[in-house]
Amino acid sequence: MLIRSSGQAALKLHKAAILFKEVTAMTSLDFYALPWYKKILVKIAEFFAAIGKGVANFVIGTPGAVWRFIKMIGRGLAWLGSAFVHGDALTKLSYIIMGAGNLFRGQIIKGLIFLSAEVAYIGFMIDSGFGFIAGLRNLGTVQRGWYFDETLGIDVMRENGDNSMLILLYGIFALFVTLAFIFMWVHNIKSAYNAQQIKKSGKKLPGFVDDLKSLLDEQFHKTLLFIPVSGIVVFTIVPLVYMISLAFTNYDKDHQVPANLFTWIGFNNFETILGSNSTIGNTFWPVLGWTLVWAFLATFLNYFLGIILAMLINKKGVKFKSFYRTLFVLAIAVPQFVSLLVMKNVFAEAGPVNVLLQELGWISAPLPFFTDPMWARMTIIAVNLWIGIPYTMLIVSGILMNIPDDLYEAARIDGASPFVMFRKITMPYVLFVTTPYLITQLVGNINNFNVIYFLTGGTPATLDYYQAGKTDLLVTWLYKLTVNSRDYSYAATIGVLVFIICSLLSLITFRRSASYKNEEAFQ
Structure with a gap:
C-alpha cells in the first residue's frame, strides 16, 4: 500500500511538472488559440509559477545580496584606509579626534559640530550605552519578586530587578545611536579629506555660511529628506526592529515583565507556528488560507x-452622471467603522433583514449570517463590496475619461463587439494604470483589520483554533494574541511572516506587470 501511494504521488508530481513545462513553453499563438477558460487556467498557473520562481530567486539571490553588501562595506573600508594613507597629519588626527581636520583648517563651526557629536557619544556610552548593549546578551539576570535571604532567614521582596522589555528596547536604541555615530564619523573623515584636497589646490575653504547656502541650493534634497528620514528611522524602523526581535524571544503570558524575565530562544517560535505539532501551529495554516482567499476575493471583486x-x-x-457618482461616494463619506457597525446590526439574528424575511414568510428561522462559518465569510465579503466598490469606481472613472475615443472608433470600424473592445482596449488601459493600486489593495486586504474586527470580531469561535475564530485574519489573530493572551512573541512572529508574504506578493506581482516592464506605453 505504501509503495502504491508513493507511486501515485510521484505520478502526480510528474504530471504537474509536465503541465508546468507546457505552460512556461507556450507561445503567444498557442495561448490565443486556447478557449477562454483554459486561458484563465494558464494565467493562474503562470501566476503561481511566478510566485514559486520569485521565492526561489529570493532564496538563491540572498547570498549574492549579502556578498554585494559585504563588498560595499569592503570598498568603504578600503577608502578609509586609502584616505588614512594619503591624508596629512590633520586628516589622520580626525580618525581619533572628530573635527580636527576642519577645526585646524579654519572651519570652526563644522569642526565643533563633529567634536560635540564625538564627546556626546562617548559620554552616552560610558554612562549607559555599553550597559544597554551588554544587556542584549541575556536580556536580564535579576528577577523581581520574592527570594530567600539567607542572612535574615526569611523570604524578602526584591524591588529592583531587571526589566527585559526595557533592556531590549534600550539596547536596540544604543545600537542605532552607534550606527548614527559611525555615519557621522565617516562623514567627518570625508570632510577632513576634502578640506585637505581643497587646501592643497590653493582654493578657499567654504565656511559655515557657504555650507548653509549649499544645503539650500545644490544639496537642498538632503535638507528636505533629513526630517522625513529621521522620522522614519525613529518611528518606523526602530519599532520594527524591536518587534522582529521579540519574535526570537519567549515573551509570553508566562514571562510577563516586570515581575518575570524573558530571553532569547532562536527560531523556536517559527518552528511552533509553522509546524503541526501544536494547536497554534494547526491554527496558522487555516487562518493563512482564509486570509489569502479573503484578500483575493475582496480585492478583485x-x-x-x-x-x-x-x-x-x-x-x-x-x-445625471454626477448625481450617480455622488450617490456612491456617500458610502465613502461615511466613516468605515460606522458602516460596518450598522451592517453588523442589520444582519444580526434579530436584525432587520432576518425579521423582514420572517415576516414575509420566506424563512422560518433566522439566517446564520454571523453564526455559521461559511455564512459569516460570505457576509463579510458581501458587506466589503458595499464599502470597496466606490473607491474603484472613482479611480476608474477618471481613467475612462482619458482613453482616446479614436481607439473605440477604429475598433467599431473593424467590426469589434463591445466585449472585444472592453477586453482589448478598456481593460488593458485600466489595468496598466491601476496595477499599483491593485497591489496596494491586495496587501491592504491581507491586513484589513477594520472589516473583520467591527463586523464579526473573528467569530464564530472554535475550539480547534488557538485564540482565533473562523473569520479571523492573520492581523486580527495577531491582535488577539497580543491583547487577550499576551503571547507577544507569537504575535511578533506572525507579524514577521505577514511582512514576508506581503513583500513577496507585492514585488513579484509588480515586477511582472506592464506598469513596471513598459512604463512609457500609455504616455
Whole structure:
C-alpha cells in the first residue's frame, strides 16, 4: 500500500511538472488559440509559477545580496584606509579626534559640530550605552519578586530587578545611536579629506555660511529628506526592529515583565507556528488560507465590479452622471467603522433583514449570517463590496475619461463587439494604470483589520483554533494574541511572516506587470 501511494504521488508530481513545462513553453499563438477558460487556467498557473520562481530567486539571490553588501562595506573600508594613507597629519588626527581636520583648517563651526557629536557619544556610552548593549546578551539576570535571604532567614521582596522589555528596547536604541555615530564619523573623515584636497589646490575653504547656502541650493534634497528620514528611522524602523526581535524571544503570558524575565530562544517560535505539532501551529495554516482567499476575493471583486459600475455611469447617453457618482461616494463619506457597525446590526439574528424575511414568510428561522462559518465569510465579503466598490469606481472613472475615443472608433470600424473592445482596449488601459493600486489593495486586504474586527470580531469561535475564530485574519489573530493572551512573541512572529508574504506578493506581482516592464506605453 505504501509503495502504491508513493507511486501515485510521484505520478502526480510528474504530471504537474509536465503541465508546468507546457505552460512556461507556450507561445503567444498557442495561448490565443486556447478557449477562454483554459486561458484563465494558464494565467493562474503562470501566476503561481511566478510566485514559486520569485521565492526561489529570493532564496538563491540572498547570498549574492549579502556578498554585494559585504563588498560595499569592503570598498568603504578600503577608502578609509586609502584616505588614512594619503591624508596629512590633520586628516589622520580626525580618525581619533572628530573635527580636527576642519577645526585646524579654519572651519570652526563644522569642526565643533563633529567634536560635540564625538564627546556626546562617548559620554552616552560610558554612562549607559555599553550597559544597554551588554544587556542584549541575556536580556536580564535579576528577577523581581520574592527570594530567600539567607542572612535574615526569611523570604524578602526584591524591588529592583531587571526589566527585559526595557533592556531590549534600550539596547536596540544604543545600537542605532552607534550606527548614527559611525555615519557621522565617516562623514567627518570625508570632510577632513576634502578640506585637505581643497587646501592643497590653493582654493578657499567654504565656511559655515557657504555650507548653509549649499544645503539650500545644490544639496537642498538632503535638507528636505533629513526630517522625513529621521522620522522614519525613529518611528518606523526602530519599532520594527524591536518587534522582529521579540519574535526570537519567549515573551509570553508566562514571562510577563516586570515581575518575570524573558530571553532569547532562536527560531523556536517559527518552528511552533509553522509546524503541526501544536494547536497554534494547526491554527496558522487555516487562518493563512482564509486570509489569502479573503484578500483575493475582496480585492478583485471590488476591482472588477467597480470597473463595471464606472463604465455604466460613464456610458454615453446616461444622464445625471454626477448625481450617480455622488450617490456612491456617500458610502465613502461615511466613516468605515460606522458602516460596518450598522451592517453588523442589520444582519444580526434579530436584525432587520432576518425579521423582514420572517415576516414575509420566506424563512422560518433566522439566517446564520454571523453564526455559521461559511455564512459569516460570505457576509463579510458581501458587506466589503458595499464599502470597496466606490473607491474603484472613482479611480476608474477618471481613467475612462482619458482613453482616446479614436481607439473605440477604429475598433467599431473593424467590426469589434463591445466585449472585444472592453477586453482589448478598456481593460488593458485600466489595468496598466491601476496595477499599483491593485497591489496596494491586495496587501491592504491581507491586513484589513477594520472589516473583520467591527463586523464579526473573528467569530464564530472554535475550539480547534488557538485564540482565533473562523473569520479571523492573520492581523486580527495577531491582535488577539497580543491583547487577550499576551503571547507577544507569537504575535511578533506572525507579524514577521505577514511582512514576508506581503513583500513577496507585492514585488513579484509588480515586477511582472506592464506598469513596471513598459512604463512609457500609455504616455
